[in-house]
Amino acid sequence: MHAGDASVIAESLEKGEAFMTIFERHFATIHRYLRRRLSRDVADDLAAEVFTTAFARRASFDLARSDALPWLYGIATNLIRNHLRVEERELRSLIEAEVDRVASGEEPIDTLLRSSVDPALAEALLTLSPEDRDVLLLFAWGDLGYEEISIALDSPVGTVKSRLNRARSRIREALIAGAETKEASHG
Amino acid sequence: MGELTVLRAFRTDVPAGDELARARAMASLRAAIDGERGSTARRGLRVLLAAAVVAIAVTGLAVTWPFGGSPSVLAQASAAIGNRPVTHVVIESGLGGSLVDLRSGKRTAVYTRSESWYDPRRGLLAIVSFRGRAVRTLLLKPGANHDQDWFQTYFTGYKDELRAGAFHVTSSGVVDGTPVYWIASKPSWGVSYPYGTTVHKRVEQVAISKATYRPVYMRTQVDGHVQPASGVRILTAETVAPRPALFEKAHPYTPSGAGDSGLSTRTTLAQAEAAMGRAPLVPAGTIGALHRTWIGETGYLTGYQSYKNQLVGVELYYGSRDPNAYGTPYKPPFISITEFPHRNAFVDQQGLGYFPGNGKAVLEDKTATLKARGLYVVVTASDPVLALAGAKALISAT
Numbered sequence: 391m392h393a394g395d396a397s398v399i400a401e402s403l404e405k406g407e408a409f410m411t412i413f414e415r416h417f418a419t420i421h422r423y424l425r426r427r428l429s430r431d432v433a434d435d436l437a438a439e440v441f442t443t444a445f446a447r448r449a450s451f452d453l454a455r456s457d458a459l460p461w462l463y464g465i466a467t468n469l470i471r472n473h474l475r476v477e478e479r480e481l482r483s484l485i486e487a488e489v490d491r492v493a494s495g496e497e498p499i500d501t502l503l504r505s506s507v508d509p510a511l512a513e514a515l516l517t518l519s520p521e522d523r524d525v526l527l528l529f530a531w532g533d534l535g536y537e538e539i540s541i542a543l544d545s546p547v548g549t550v551k552s553r554l555n556r557a558r559s560r561i562r563e564a565l566i567a568g569a570e571t572k573e574a575s576h577g
Numbered sequence: 578m579g580e581l582t583v584l585r586a587f588r589t590d591v592p593a594g595d596e597l598a599r600a601r602a603m604a605s606l607r608a609a610i611d612g613e614r615g616s617t618a619r620r621g622l623r624v625l626l627a628a629a630v631v632a633i634a635v636t637g638l639a640v641t642w643p644f645g646g647s648p649s650v651l652a653q654a655s656a657a658i659g660n661r662p663v664t665h666v667v668i669e670s671g672l673g674g675s676l677v678d679l680r681s682g683k684r685t686a687v688y689t690r691s692e693s694w695y696d697p698r699r700g701l702l703a704i705v706s707f708r709g710r711a712v713r714t715l716l717l718k719p720g721a722n723h724d725q726d727w728f729q730t731y732f733t734g735y736k737d738e739l740r741a742g743a744f745h746v747t748s749s750g751v752v753d754g755t756p757v758y759w760i761a762s763k764p765s766w767g768v769s770y771p772y773g774t775t776v777h778k779r780v781e782q783v784a785i786s787k788a789t790y791r792p793v794y795m796r797t798q799v800d801g802h803v804q805p806a807s808g809v810r811i812l813t814a815e816t817v818a819p820r821p822a823l824f825e826k827a828h829p830y831t832p833s834g835a836g837d838s839g840l841s842t843r844t845t846l847a848q849a850e851a852a853m854g855r856a857p858l859v860p861a862g863t864i865g866a867l868h869r870t871w872i873g874e875t876g877y878l879t880g881y882q883s884y885k886n887q888l889v890g891v892e893l894y895y896g897s898r899d900p901n902a903y904g905t906p907y908k909p910p911f912i913s914i915t916e917f918p919h920r921n922a923f924v925d926q927q928g929l930g931y932f933p934g935n936g937k938a939v940l941e942d943k944t945a946t947l948k949a950r951g952l953y954v955v956v957t958a959s960d961p962v963l964a965l966a967g968a969k970a971l972i973s974a975t
Contacts, residue, residue, distance in 0.1 A: 406610040407610060409606070409610060410603075410606065410607075410610070413602070413603065413606050417599060417602060417603075418599075421598055421602070426587075426588040433598075434597075434598040434601060434602075437598060437602050438598075438601055438602035438604075438605040438606070439605070441602055441605070441606045442605050442606055442608075442609040445606060445609050445610065446609065511583055511584065511587050512587075526584070527584075530581055530584040530585050531584075531585070558580055558581070561580040561583075561584060562579075562580040565580055565583060
């Protein structure tokens, strides 16, 4: 059984090197989350920045919380907000690439990358406010619960719930509309 | 299919957590960790470490030279140094610094001289002097320092790189009138201090006299550019027999890794005076075009990570602060004036570590240090002109 994140971070206040444990535990998760939201180069940069920022601010980590992941997601989310245009550009590029692929009938070069792209969903994500998108994606991709999202975003749980409900409704409506359009176009 | 199911399936197969991204992130974090230790050790003891780096480089030269490039030059350099157990190095650093009379503007070139002995069994002893006067003696005993692991890594890492052939001859030149060969380390890669994300290429360059084959100068190159104020003049570099008496008789000031706590919490001048036990020096609300935007209480540690025993100073900041910055929120152009009522490890580590009184300041690159009305003052700025303007404004306030 290994020490919890809180005790590792507490140790890192005395001995910075201990913070490498936090990196080892959570880098892949955070990088994956960022990679799903942003272009590769930006995601790589921000993944590094999440951990250097976390290290710089580790004294502010609430040691009563055993898991550092919500805190790290919160830092990642703040960093993403400085790159909203990158995220939106990435979503648009996914839509365009998918449309092009379907239109041309050719296999895309990056088949693996694009295979899980749903253009309707990408478009729906674009319509959400950044705050609602953060909540939704932390819930769906970060697997955080209400409390954890509340910690990550430093928002009341009630706000998190209402944002999540609103975002889910928007996504649901967009997907239904997309499916109807697709059906109509196929006759 | 529910919207969450669709959402969770979205972009599940992006390549993530790959080795390159991981390695870069790890390098950034390691640099940040080292940078923090640097705030206590590397930055604080840079004169000492400059000597140590030379010492270790020379030790590496002395042991063996299996390097590529020009073996005859490197072999002769090795022979010139000798192969005794203790390395003795005298260097001059802070070259380019000046003592400035803040009223008349008269400048005198100054530098720090340090003489060091590195004995693997006894540690590193360095005597630092300024304008011919010894100002402090530093001793790092093996195993006695909190940061010993770091020091060990630093020393042996450098030495190992030399042994591994990390240096090669790059060119010829002239340094201080002496014809030299330049040798350069293999590049290392790291992020900018303290929490940057841009990766930089760093190379250490050493000049070896063509006449004696001894090192005479070293400097650091980052991204192909020689770093300002990185030059170190090497007056002596030799290996000698152990001199235990030197270490036993020394009455050193042993740095414990003390440094700034990294915190500056907003306060008022009245609160700062109460905390410091004396009134701070307060220049006008505007220096040049910069307005004072911050009065902060700063904590200085008395020992390595000794958060419970902080000493209090005050920071007066002129210019705008970056609210989104991680780490230091300074946003150029700026002037930061830190005042402290006691001389301590933090104060000693700033600039050239010398605090002249009588309306004078030592200016090195973007840092000015001075003593006024019993306070030790460090002015750091986004450029040397502003650092000097900050120092002048302080003197005007006395």
